[in-house]
Amino acid sequence: MTELTFRNQDRMPALGLGTWKSDPGEVGEAVREAIRIGYRHIDCAAIYGNEAEVGQALRDAIGAGEVRRDHLWITSKLWNNAHLPEHVEPALQRTLDDLQLDCLDLYLMHWPIALKPDVAFPEDGSAFLSWDEAPLTATWEALERCVQKGLARHIGVSNFSRTNLVKLENASIRPEMNQIELHPLLQQNDLVADCRATGIHVTAYSPLGSRDRPPRLVREGDPVLLETPRIIEIARKHEATPAQVLIAWAIQRGTAVIPKSVNPRRLRENFDAARLELDRSDLDAIAGLDKHFRFVDGEVWTSNDSPYSRADLWDE
Numbered sequence: 001m002t003e004l005t006f007r008n009q010d011r012m013p014a015l016g017l018g019t020w021k022s023d024p025g026e027v028g029e030a031v032r033e034a035i036r037i038g039y040r041h042i043d044c045a046a047i048y049g050n051e052a053e054v055g056q057a058l059r060d061a062i063g064a065g066e067v068r069r070d071h072l073w074i075t076s077k078l079w080n081n082a083h084l085p086e087h088v089e090p091a092l093q094r095t096l097d098d099l100q101l102d103c104l105d106l107y108l109m110h111w112p113i114a115l116k117p118d119v120a121f122p123e124d125g126s127a128f129l130s131w132d133e134a135p136l137t138a139t140w141e142a143l144e145r146c147v148q149k150g151l152a153r154h155i156g157v158s159n160f161s162r163t164n165l166v167k168l169e170n171a172s173i174r175p176e177m178n179q180i181e182l183h184p185l186l187q188q189n190d191l192v193a194d195c196r197a198t199g200i201h202v203t204a205y206s207p208l209g210s211r212d213r214p215p216r217l218v219r220e221g222d223p224v225l226l227e228t229p230r231i232i233e234i235a236r237k238h239e240a241t242p243a244q245v246l247i248a249w250a251i252q253r254g255t256a257v258i259p260k261s262v263n264p265r266r267l268r269e270n271f272d273a274a275r276l277e278l279d280r281s282d283l284d285a286i287a288g289l290d291k292h293f294r295f296v297d298g299e300v301w302t303s304n305d306s307p308y309s310r311a312d313l314w315d316e
Helices: 027-037 051-063 085-099 136-148 162-166 189-197 229-237 242-252 264-275 280-287 310-314
Strands: 003-005 011-013 041-043 073-078 106-109 155-158 177-181 201-205
Touching: 027 051, 027 264, 051 085, 073 085, 073 177, 085 136, 106 136, 106 177, 136 155, 162 189, 177 189, 189 201, 229 242, 229 280, 242 264, 242 280
Parallel strands: 041 073, 073 106, 106 155, 155 177, 177 201
Antiparallel strands: 003 011
């Protein structure tokens, strides 16, 4: 399995299991099955609403001798309503309690957007805290203190543009990961290159096109990534599935990738994708698919009188 090496030489498997949109009652068994198959990287977040079930699955797998804790890489994320410095450590501690862990391997700031503490998702502009009220640097300093207390081994960000990453470049602990939407329709070559040049690893989320994304994110005429003719052609050439081609592409770019599934057969297929080698003609064909198309466009954070604009979010 390809791994990404962190500054202290810790290593994270490039292929992980995503748990966004994995329903309670299904996610726990999916995590157990993934561990049996060989997954050692599990990606979580408080806002997914399923960390307690994931935590029980982890505990059961460790208790059954299926895996050791030190062989697992567990990532989670700080939600937007806990950006005030005094709320960061309690939010992390709730995640640790739910996951039944003493320490996370990686903890990410989920979005560069702050909400008031009693808001999960905004209905209007009054739900937000501006960057003046909740500076990214102050939230980051609170994350640094969590590392110093041994609650997280590494810290990073998610959904950060280059401009927002620059705001943290003088931090005592610089971000080690940026988890962003990445797939052939949104390749983000410049941002990936910038992260690589500054020592920040990249994880690709929604690598299969997030076909089961929430209805609020679906627009008429959206493309279906898994039905892209060139991807299907490449899959047939390699006697693989389109999903395997997309996963292999992400790994060969040098990024981590976290496809989600609760189906045992697809969990195995996704894991086996790490062995698929795409050739130069495949990579050139995929390079031509970039449309700068986002399945997760962040509009919820930039509408309804929000203090944040699309330019604040994506540099666009």
